[in-house]
Amino acid sequence: MRLDRRLVWAMGVMAAASIVWLLVTMGLLVMALAADQRALVLGQLAPQLWLIGLTWLMGLVVIAATLRWLFRRYASAPARLLEQTRVLLAAEQAAPMQHQGTHETQELAQVVFQLASQRDQLRREMASQVAQASLGIQQEKDRLAALMAELTQSVVVCNLDGRILLYNNRARLQFRTLSNVPALAGGAELVGIGRSIYAVFDRALVAHAIDSIQQRLLRGAANPSAQFVTSTAAGQLLKVQMAPVRTSNTEDANNALSGFVLMLDNVTRAFEEEKRRDQMLHTLTQGCRASLAGMKTALATLEASELTGEPRARQRQILHDEMNSMAQRITDLDKQASHGQSTRWPLEEMLGADVLLVAQQRIQKHCQRTVSLEQLDDSLWLRVDSYSLIQALVYLSARLVDEFDVRFLRLRLLSENGVAKLDLIWTDQVMSTETVMIWQMDSMQMGAESTRLSVRDVVERHGGELIFARERVRHEAFFRFALPQVNVQDLPETATLGHGDSRPEYYDFDLFQSTDQTSALDDRRLNELAYTVFDTETTGLNPSEGDEIIQIGATRCVNGKLLRQESFEQLVNPGRLIPAATIPIHGITQEMVRGQPRITEVLPAFHRFASDTVLVAHNAAFDMKFLQLQEAATGLKFDQPVLDTLLLSAVVHANHEEHRLEVLAERFNITVLGRHTALGDALVTAEVWLRLIPLLQAMGITTLRQAREAAQKTYYARLRY
Structure with missing residues (x-):
């Protein structure tokens, strides 16, 4: 049990004062006696000095016990009452205060509880009134939820940073088929509120689609969209259609986008x-x-x-x-x-001018050369895979710059006899036909980016033709892409509705406001971060002496909300016997783990589930030691920041001696389900963490860095495994 420093100082002062008092008393007594009396007294007392010392020690123990009782009753009681009051302030519903203190502080605790109960009653009445007033909105949300649940189309909504704001059950099933370990995580490591869509799709591919939509918005298109086909790490082929989520009441097309909607279709089987x-x-x-x-x-x-x-x-x-x-x-x-x-590759109808504008920007950015446009036909539509076509244009431009130091490039688009001709033109450089053939056959590589496709593959994908030609009079040469042209009559009818009338919007998500953070993660506010709250069940308490993980459970907290539906739970075969003494604690038997995957198979899925988040656990040093011991076997390192609710509870409740998880749950009035199961403990820990955040903020601890520094100053931070 940890003693309060103030009590230790008080006992030290009392001990010193009693010694001084004893010495002064004996000194005065000796000084008041005559010499012969003094010698007689000292002679009589000298053999009994040990009795005087023992009496002093016994008196000191009595004084210390009295001081400790007085300190706990009168000095610590107000501090404990303050901490309990802060808990009531942050709690959604007040729990009875089991306060131990003076009669006055106990009565004050009852009054505080009554006030908190009145607050809860007012909250319930207010919530009832708000619910009544919001009935229409709730009905719309219910309709949206029903629609999203029943849709056979996979739908994912993201903000501009690629963070997932909404997804339906069909999308979750779709992501499960894309997972490398569907039997373990069920796709949970890929999809989730606040997770990045770039765990599945190449960032450059999505950025290209957004650029394409932006170009169409600038041209005044009412309902622009883009589509592309991509392969995933699991070897699946996905057809993706992207539509913008636009900010209402804005006339600036550059700032109109606040996110995008992805509609996914797995075309692998087809x-x-x-x-x-x-x-x-x-x-x-x-x-x-x-x-x-x-x-x-x-x-x-x-x-x-x-x-x-x-x-x-x-x-x-x-x-x-x-x-x-x-x-x-x-x-x-x-x-x-x-x-x-x-x-055979899904192509999209796209305005030729949009293709050239995006190509111009990409070439200028990659090659650092001026690119001009000429003979731009604003009415010419193409049927293309714009991503691979622009890749080919950038690749050819890069080779011209790198190998022939071409300084100026031009793009030209015209139509002849129903065929669109897209030309990449340069001046004063001559190359052989053999060089052109090599460039066509080589796989395209541009700096750090590379693809298995060649320029010839891109041309064949479009059913077109690539021509190399020279204009000797002008001292010019060009690559000409002959591409399929689309008649305007063949295009689908486009809606003429304005921005506000394009389709109803049922969303109002806080994450639409988030953007890429330029500051380090440590400097971000606690209520802005995404968390993976986890727990492990093990064969014993000694990770360094051969004990192993037998279950991992985790859940996620995003934007101050616990996402119970986004969970990770997996039994693990420890490769050793589970001690009989531990089975009554966690309830996991040898039969339950027989046939389950080993930890080296489970950790990659959990690592991906926890990626891009802050880890949270109760007594995190224990769980992290088990993970760290697997680094050599798996090659995986959990190097993200870690927060410990045990340490942070000691920060918030410095005057409480108990910080066990069940005690914290009782203190915060949290219902405990599945105690000593990995997922059950993870859910309770998540509830505790969400209640600790406002208490930490009230103490001025608002960022991740401040929380970690405060935790390391606590007594419990000395624990090692």
Whole structure:
């Protein structure tokens, strides 16, 4: 039990004062006696000095016990009452105050509890009135929730930083199929409120789609959208359509976007089916060719037979006609199948001017060269995969700059005979046809970015053609992309509604206000951070002596809210026997962990679930020691900041001696479910943490750095495992 420093100082002062008093008394007594009396007294007392010292010590113990009782009753009671009052102030509902102190402080505690109860009653009445007034809004939210739940389309809403604000159950199932470990985390490591969508999609790809929408907004489009197809780390092929979330009542198109909506469609199976169909056609083609060879052999036999005259001529003509017809059909079928394999990629209708504007910006940024536009046809529409096409333009520009030091580039777009011609033009540099062929066949690489696609792949994807040509009179050369052109009549009708009428908006999310933080994580406010609150159940209490994790549970807190539906819970096979003495505590038996994955399989999924968040645990040093001991085996390091509710409770409740999790739950009036299960303890710890935040802020501890520094100054920070 930790003693208060003030009590230790008081006892030290009393001990020193009693010694001084004893010495002064004995000195005065000796001075008042005559010499012979003094010698007689000292002679009698000297053998009994140990008794005097023992009496002094016993008296000191009695004084210390009395001081401690008085201190706890009169000095510490107001401080404990202050801490309990702060808890009531931060709690959603007041819990009875079990205050131990003087009669006056006990009565004061009852009065404070009565005031808190009256506050709770006023809150309930106010909430009832607000609920009544907000019934219409709630009905709209319920309709939105029902619609999102029943949609067969996967929908994810993000802010401009790529943080997920909303997703439906279909999207959660979609992300589960994208997970590398669907059996463990179920996609929870990829999708969640406040998580980054860039855990799934390439940031450059999303940025390109946003740029495309911005260009269309600048041109006054009422309902701009963009779409792209991408492959994930798990090998899935996703078709993504992006629509903007626009700020209402703004006329500045550059500032109109506050986020975006992604509608996802997994086209992996469809793509594979098409691939299998093409393979079947290819096999059929090869089989027919074999049959043709047999027919030719039969024809040769017929020619060598004794059949003569008109019958022989007629049979020969029939065989020749059939063979020619079959050969033509097979050739046409093979050509169509080959063309389909090389060009089957979802393309989007896009205004040609938008493609050139985005390409101009990308080339100037990457190559640090001036790029001008000429002969820009504002009415020309293209059917393109704009991302890969612009990649090809940037790649070719980069090679021209790096290998020939080209200083000026131009982009030109025109239409001839129903074909769009996009030209990349430069001056005064000559290259060989062999160099052009190499550039077309090489995989595109631009600085740190690289792709398996070549320029020829991009051209074939569009069903187009790449031409290298020179204009000797002007001393110019250019790459020409011949691309499919879209007639305006073939475009889908676009709505003519204004910004405010495009579609109803049912969202009002706080995270729409967040932007990329330029300051370090330590300097961010506690209520702005995302947290992963976790707990582990283990075979014992000695991680350094062979004890292992048998269960991990975690949940997430974002924007001051506990997201119970975004949880992680997994049993772990420890590879050793679970001691019988520990089973009554956590309830996990050897049978339950048999067949479960080992910790080296579970930690990668948990590491991804906890990425980009601050870790929170109760007595975090214990749990973190188990994770750190697995670094060598997994190659994973949990290097994000860690907060400990045990230490921070000691900061907030410095005058309380108990900081166990169940005591904190009782103190904060938190219902405990599933105690000593990993997920159950994680949920309780999350509830405790959310109640500690306002108490820390009231003490002036508002940032992550301040919370970590305050925790390290507590007595419990000395604990080591």
